[in-house]
Amino acid sequence: MDPANLSVQQITAKINKKELLLTELGAILAGRSKYAQKKLNLFISFDPQLFTEQIKKNEQSTQVNRPPLWGVPVAIADNITTVDQKTTCASRLLAAYQPPFEAQAVSLLQENGALLIGKTNLEEFGLGCAGNSSYFKPVKNPWDIKRTAGSGAAAAVASGLATFALASDVRGEIRQAASYCGVIALKPTYGKIPREGLIDSASSLEQTGILARRVSDLAWALQVLAVPGNNNPPAVKRPLYPEILGNIPAKTRIAVPADWDQAPLLEEGIKNNFREQLNKLARVGLEINYVTLPHFQYASLVATIIGAVEAFSNLSNLDGVRFGYRKEGKHLQEMYIKTRSAGFSSKLKKFLTLGGLLSTKKYYNSHFLQGQKMRSIIKKELLDCLQENELLLTPTTPCNAILLDSSPPAGEELPDPAAYYTAAANLAGFPSLNFPVSTNGLPYGLQFMAKKEDEGVLLQIAFLLEKEPIKWPIFALELQEV
Amino acid sequence: MKAVQEELKGAAWDARIELTATETKELLQELQNFFKLTRQLQKINLEKTPATYYGSEKTNTLREDVVQPSLPLDVSLVNAPETDDSCFLVPRIIEE
Numbered sequence: 001m002d003p004a005n006l007s008v009q010q011i012t013a014k015i016n017k018k019e020l021l022l023t024e025l026g027a028i029l030a031g032r033s034k035y036a037q038k039k040l041n042l043f044i045s046f047d048p049q050l051f052t053e054q055i056k057k058n059e060q061s062t063q064v065n066r067p068p069l070w071g072v073p074v075a076i077a078d079n080i081t082t083v084d085q086k087t088t089c090a091s092r093l094l095a096a097y098q099p100p101f102e103a104q105a106v107s108l109l110q111e112n113g114a115l116l117i118g119k120t121n122l123e124e125f126g127l128g129c130a131g132n133s134s135y136f137k138p139v140k141n142p143w144d145i146k147r148t149a150g151s152g153a154a155a156a157v158a159s160g161l162a163t164f165a166l167a168s169d170v171r172g173e174i175r176q177a178a179s180y181c182g183v184i185a186l187k188p189t190y191g192k193i194p195r196e197g198l199i200d201s202a203s204s205l206e207q208t209g210i211l212a213r214r215v216s217d218l219a220w221a222l223q224v225l226a227v228p229g230n231n232n233p234p235a236v237k238r239p240l241y242p243e244i245l246g247n248i249p250a251k252t253r254i255a256v257p258a259d260w261d262q263a264p265l266l267e268e269g270i271k272n273n274f275r276e277q278l279n280k281l282a283r284v285g286l287e288i289n290y291v292t293l294p295h296f297q298y299a300s301l302v303a304t305i306i307g308a309v310e311a312f313s314n315l316s317n318l319d320g321v322r323f324g325y326r327k328e329g330k331h332l333q334e335m336y337i338k339t340r341s342a343g344f345s346s347k348l349k350k351f352l353t354l355g356g357l358l359s360t361k362k363y364y365n366s367h368f369l370q371g372q373k374m375r376s377i378i379k380k381e382l383l384d385c386l387q388e389n390e391l392l393l394t395p396t397t398p399c400n401a402i403l404l405d406s407s408p409p410a411g412e413e414l415p416d417p418a419a420y421y422t423a424a425a426n427l428a429g430f431p432s433l434n435f436p437v438s439t440n441g442l443p444y445g446l447q448f449m450a451k452k453e454d455e456g457v458l459l460q461i462a463f464l465l466e467k468e469p470i471k472w473p474i475f476a477l478e479l480q481e482v
Numbered sequence: 483m484k485a486v487q488e489e490l491k492g493a494a495w496d497a498r499i500e501l502t503a504t505e506t507k508e509l510l511q512e513l514q515n516f517f518k519l520t521r522q523l524q525k526i527n528l529e530k531t532p533a534t535y536y537g538s539e540k541t542n543t544l545r546e547d548v549v550q551p552s553l554p555l556d557v558s559l560v561n562a563p564e565t566d567d568s569c570f571l572v573p574r575i576i577e578e
Contacts, residue, residue: 100557190537204536295526301519312497319498321570323561332575336498349499350509354516356493367520372533374523379534412508414516429537 004028004160005480008072008220009242011163012113015071022071022115026055029073029117029161032482036159039479040140042152044078045085046118054115068220070113075156077167078119079126080208081197082106085116089199090134091124093324093343103197105166105208105225112224117162120152124345125201125315126168127307128416129176131404133345138404141180142476143442147401150177157183157211160480164212164221166193170202171303172396172422174209175434175447180401182436182443182470184218184462185211189452190429193225202310205303205426215463216242222455239456248460254281254448255389258290262297263420266398273439274395277446281393284464289389293381296424298374303423304415305358305371311348312355318343347412354414379428386430386451391461394421396434396445425449433458436470443470483510486517 003025006014014020030048037043058071076082079089081099088094110116124133131138131148139149142158149155153165154177167174169187178185187209200206210225212218219241226238256278261271282288320326320339327342329335341349358367385392397418402410415423425432430452434445446465450458472480487510494501501509555568564571 097561100553100560191540207537298519298523301516301523304516305520316498320563321572322558324563326563329573331577332572333498333577335573337500340498341500344499346502346505346508349497349501350505350512352497353490353494353499353501353509354513356496356499357489359496360489360493362489366524369533370520370523370528372535373528373531374526375534376531377528412512414512415519426537427534 002028002160002481004032004073007214008069008163008217011072012066012068012070016066022055022059025071025073026051026115032159032479033117033161035482036155036161036479039145040142040149040155040159041137042121042139042149042155042159043118044088044090044121044136044152047085050084051115051117058113058115067112069109069224072114072163073117073161074109074114075117075120075153075162075165076106077122077126077151077153077165079122079168079199080106080166081199082116082119085119087119087199088135089125090122090136091344091348092135093318093339095135095325097323099197101197104194106197108194108225108227117156120156120165120167122151122153122167123173124348125199125311126170126173126206127201127311127348127351129173129180129418130402130410130412132412133347135345140404141401142479143182143473144401145475146405147403148180150180150401153211154178154181154183154185157181157213158476164210164217166208166210168198168200168206169209169426170200170206170307171300171416171419171426174211175396175422175432175445176418178211178434178436179396179443179445182438182472182476183211183213184215184436185209185434186218186222186455186458187425187432188222188226188455189431192431192453192455194227201314202307203314204310205307207426215245215459215466219245219459222459226455241456241459244456245459245463248457248464249390250285251287252391252457252461253287253289253389255289255291255385255392257293257296257392257394259297260394263398263417265417266395267400269440270395270398270400270444273437273444274446277437291385291389293385295374295377295381299378299424299427300415300417300419302371302374302378303419303427305367306375306427308351308355309358309368310355312352312359315352350412375427378424382424382428382430382449383451386449390450390457392449394447396421396447400440400442400444421447431455431458433462435462435465438470441473483514486510486513
């Protein structure tokens, strides 16, 4: 068996029994990373020497009770801070930024023995998945290199470089990228994984999440990461996630919005396949209930309004004074404008201008405040639905991964059609999971949502469905076997 | 959309961003659909609905008030484009 395709438990067990050497695992991953980087452009920082040093440190450790992620390779999106490697947010403005502190989530992984393989490419400041805003060029999809992967984190997991990866989710990005790359992704309850060290663009929406190829690996990652942080509330008593996977309640009720097929740009292939998936779920004894969620359709629009205003405020400190890129000007204001105009991508410049517009007196009440009120309605609808049902199910994305040279360019629409199904969970702060299925040779995902702190049931449904694993395409398999 | 175009100039200034002519044209196009949808949103009576500002209801979760050392000066300055021994340097503040 390819050691890089082992699960968290298999890696730690084989290392403990000395059946697998960390140096052996490291050599395979280093070779594969080099190949995948050339093909897919999935990393912003990959330092083989730093990776080797981590391996040596683990090997020299005399620790008797090894923590659960001992020797497990993980990838980190490049908007989550690391002290040993720069953190760029895929922006020219932070292209050389070296954070002075480590994200708490990264520290937790390292304390638990994980090996950080590299910092992955993403859309600038983690906004969107269309492959049109990274200063470091787009990430190509391992299933079809003409298409966006959505994020380097999803591509790294799909390519077998990392057992799991951390990335952020503003309006559904980790779930959308996972849908495009055929992997599992969990956006947990808001604040469940410490947000400290996440350079976020929209604080009230954005949450660090986990991508993995196996449900059990995702469960181990969540077990380690879901702890109270310096800026997080004490965690609600949580189950031992890896131990509850097989315990899905016999009468699990799954709600499906009756108008799920009305999403703009919903592809026919996904529509047909989703219907088949509903039939399959009913056949294994799950109760499917069609529900009315009249305001769900506004979620992506509302998240765009809120996200733009929050990004306008959050990213205002990127001015070329204390850190990052600077373009000189005759005076301070001119320097700010030149720096930000040359430092941000066109897409982000337009988004921040929208945020500025919606913050003005004319639009604040009619758009921003109205959006925040609609957020209350959407949250209440979801909560009512999830009190009657354990889960809410939709497709994750209305389409397969977008072509990188599509015309007209995709991903700049307001609101982004790719976030039609995903944004509601960010507005409500509820956990949501992408489970990959395949159609027409390309993957897409089933998106399950649960009520706050109910990640356990999301992992259980994914574990139930995992018994029928996804068929990997030849190119993706080729990457996994290097 | 001419009025919106003027408003965008002000919004871009607030964001300290200069949009190119192409970017302005693209944004105006994108805003057509956006405003069409927000008009639908405005028709919904939300007068008595409270606003939700966060996904979490918890507020003011405070950490222990423990004195910690400040960030060392060299670390604070390491990412700055221009510094002297102890300060961030910027161009003149007064415009000509």
